[in-house]
Amino acid sequence: xSAAETAEPRVLxxxxxxxxxxxxxxxxxxxxxxxxxxGEVVHLWERALGADERCGCGERFxxxxxxxxxxxxxxGGWSAVDRDDVLALKDRVDRTRHIPRLAKNSLSAxxxxxxxxxxxxxxxxxRAALAATGARVVVDSSKHASLAFALSWAExxxxxxxxxxxxxxxxAYSWGKQVxxxxxxxxxxxxxxxxPFEVSKLWTAQNAAFHLLAARAQVLRLRYExxxxxxxxxxxxxxxxxxxxxDPEALSILTSGDSGSPRPDLAPSPPAAPFRAHSVAGxxxxxxxxxxxxxxxxxxxxxxxxxxxxxxxxxTLPFRVRYGYLGQRGSxxxxxxx
Numbered sequence: 327x328s329a330a331e332t333a334e335p336r337v338l339x340x341x342x343x344x345x346x347x348x349x350x351x352x353x354x355x356x357x358x359x360x361x362x363x364x365g366e367v368v369h370l371w372e373r374a375l376g377a378d379e380r381c382g383c384g385e386r387f388x389x390x391x392x393x394x395x396x397x398x399x400x401x402g403g404w405s406a407v408d409r410d411d412v413l414a415l416k417d418r419v420d421r422t423r424h425i426p427r428l429a430k431n432s433l434s435a436x437x438x439x440x441x442x443x444x445x446x447x448x449x450x451x452x453r454a455a456l457a458a459t460g461a462r463v464v465v466d467s468s469k470h471a472s473l474a475f476a477l478s479w480a481e482x483x484x485x486x487x488x489x490x491x492x493x494x495x496x497x498a499y500s501w502g503k504q505v506x507x508x509x510x511x512x513x514x515x516x517x518x519x520x521x522p523f524e525v526s527k528l529w530t531a532q533n534a535a536f537h538l539l540a541a542r543a544q545v546l547r548l549r550y551e552x553x554x555x556x557x558x559x560x561x562x563x564x565x566x567x568x569x570x571x572x573d574p575e576a577l578s579i580l581t582s583g584d585s586g587s588p589r590p591d592l593a594p595s596p597p598a599a600p601f602r603a604h605s606v607a608g609x610x611x612x613x614x615x616x617x618x619x620x621x622x623x624x625x626x627x628x629x630x631x632x633x634x635x636x637x638x639x640x641x642t643l644p645f646r647v648r649y650g651y652l653g654q655r656g657s658x659x660x661x662x663x664x
Contacts, residue, residue: 363467495630
């Protein structure tokens with residue numbers, strides 16, 4: 327095996343509650359050849375292997391050349407993966423209720439074996455994705471804190487975690503909308519919806535978990551609002567966090583006015599057509615064929631019902647204060663290490 331195949335794969339894991347801008351950020355990062363974005367790998371077992379849904383490239387999972395190459399490299403072919411066994415293992419390891427156990431300094435021999443076997447499945451996929459693309463970093467936008475905790479127990483994995491936060495009221499508004507899932511091939515399906523109170527519980531639990539994870543892994547916190555205010559600066563900071571050099575070409579996808587301060591070296595070139603990442607799940611934005619436009623979505627301010635806003639505001643108050651969503655909005659980016 328080559329050195330690249332035996333080296334620790336480096337993954338930038340995007341965590342937090344969905345509808346916080348992770349797909350847009352992932353697509354933006356994936357414009358560089360040294361970054362490989364694979365979407366929400368946590369859903370691969372059900373949606374890709376089980377339902378043969380469309381990859382972000384538009385092809386079904388079973389005929390996508392990239393994913394077939396990944397499967398061959400990682401497992402000797404996807405047919406060698408016992409999906410029922412993986413799902414049973416996932417249930418024993420990758421659930422929010424298991425986070426208190428995964429946050430401990432030690433596990434029983436049986437628990438450790440399960441966690442490491444589960445994490446190894448992802449490590450193999452990350453390594454295979456890097457081998458297939460020649461990239462240096464894989465972006466996994468699975469978001470689930472329980473998976474991030476499981477990966478923190480992995481052997482031979484360079485894990486960097488981005489904790490992406492968005493105003494809870496905006497997230498609640500987004501989860502209340504009915505959104506069609508274009509990756510579904512047979513029939514029609516929609517993304518799940520949640521009530522404002524349900525979103526409040528999920529938002530609080532996920533964010534609290536990523537604070538806890540900082541004792542086990544490198545965690546960088548980023549607000550969606552800061553990302554959309556300065557996408558170019560965000561890309562530079564994330565590339566640095568991921569151990570990648572600054573790359574002006576990484577910003578060429580941004581349309582005029584989206585990249586923060588004007589850059590003479592980028593001005594002469596028109597926005598490039600985005601590269602469609604081979605993502606197995608995520609926001610429908612990943613199927614978009616037009617230039618990426620980074621604009622802050624604040625429709626919730628006028629469309630979230632007053633009662634819903636009051637419920638979410640009160641239920642999520644402690645973390646909204648912590649993240650600067652009350653009064654003056656200061657930047658809340660930090661790197662936390664154990």
